[in-house]
Amino acid sequence: MSLSAIERALVEHVERGELLDLTGEQPGSRTIRACVVRDIMRGRLAPEADPHGLCLRGARIAGRVDLDNVTSAVPLRLTDCLLDEGLSANDAHLAGLALSGCRLEHPTEPALDAPDLTVPWLNLRHAVIIGHSPDGAVRLLTARIGGVLTCRGAVVRNDAGPALHGDRLQAGQDVFLRNGFEATGSGELAAIRLAGADIGGQLDCTGAMLRNDSGPALDLAEARVGGRLVLDPAGLDSINVDGLTYSGLPRGIPTREWLRLLRDATPNYAAQPYQQLAAAHRAAGHDREARHVLMEQRRDQIRRGLTGRGERAWARLTGLTLGYGYQPWRALVGLLAVITTAAILTAVLGAYGGLAQVPAAPGAPAGCTLVERVGVGLDLGTPLVSTGARSRCDTTDAATGQILTITGWALRLLAWAFATLFIAGFTGAVRKT
DSSP, X not given: OOOOHHHHHHHHHHHHTOEEEOTTSOGGGOEEEHHHHHHHHHTSSSTTOOTTOEEEESOEEESOEEOTTOBOSSOEEEESOEETTOEEOTTOBOSOEEEETOEEEOSSSOSEEOTTOEESOEEOTTOEEEEOOTTOSEEOTTOEESXXXXXXXXXXXESSSOSXXXXXXXXXXXXXXXXXXXXXXXXXXXXXXXXTOEESSOEEOTTOEEEETTSOSEEOTTOEESXXXXXXXXXXXXXXXXXXXXXXXXXXXXXHHHHHHHHHSSSSOOSHHHHHHHHHHHHTTOHHHHHHXXXXXXXXXXXXXXOOHHHHHHHHHHHHHHTTTTOTHHHHXXXXXXXXXXHHHHHHHIIIIIEEESSOOTTSOSSOOHHHHHHHHHHHHSTTOOOSGGGTEEEOSSHHHHHHHHHHHHHHHHHHHHHHHHHHHHHTSSOOX
């Protein structure tokens, strides 16, 4: 291949393991053909390449860099370069890939198209990647990254699909989408789509701005994060996290904000994200927070996940009386309220002819004592308990007595209902979603 002077200089720098910096050159002398980069990576040029690899800064790469199916021991490190037709590395096996500060664009295909790429590390720090493809501006489907994927400060945009499409991506260590990272996508596939991804370390989205006007901003459905999940609620407007698992508690986002996103920013009701968050709180010893999360799950289920009126009515009843089974003490409070009401009611109405001695002894006062009236109230309002007061003092046929009788029936039903609900909630029969 006939090489230009600058291309020959690149080959020499690769052999010596040195950076070729073209930032101070005239624009016309900074162009290197994409086919030269490919032949260096294949070993056809610079067959004795230094392990530092191809290190190039400030160049314009003419043509699309085609590394499809290439297996190379030469790391590719491009810094502040212009790849106006992008880069393709479909099913490539590379020793490393860095596009730090580079600008990549393509009118119809992903600007960075690397499905099934195998690489020990991938560096897109401060890159600007513009796509116009429904497959994504950056496509990393089923890519295997042995170490870290860093997109710190990068800007990725696509007006026809996802900004980053990384379904089933595998990263052995961390994935950094932070420090000013911006992703703007379009369509139903999310701006950042990592459905089914397996991330061995942390997923850090601190300070990221993720936007999609026609779908989720972040899709982590069925993904696994082995380390911390770090999110910034200010950078998210919609998410899909059904099936996402992670280690520990989410960082950077308070529990109330995480619950708000699950409630208001997810496409549909799903139980698993709530269960995952509750399990994380429980593992951290935060039992009260875990119960709160599960109660919020039930509320979201009632709002979006239940269709039958009967189901919703029962769920709302158990929510009011039992905290959906996680606060059975509410039913106990209701039972105590019924008993107190019964005692007060009988004490008042009994003094106005509602109660009388049984049988009335000759010469004895017909009315009942306060203790007897309260005892009758306890008999009316307490299930399975009898004070024996009704054997000496009972309701009369007077209007107040009839009111007390009818009210007593209602109070007894309420008492039984609260007692049953308390037992059901305490034993866990009502709990669960």
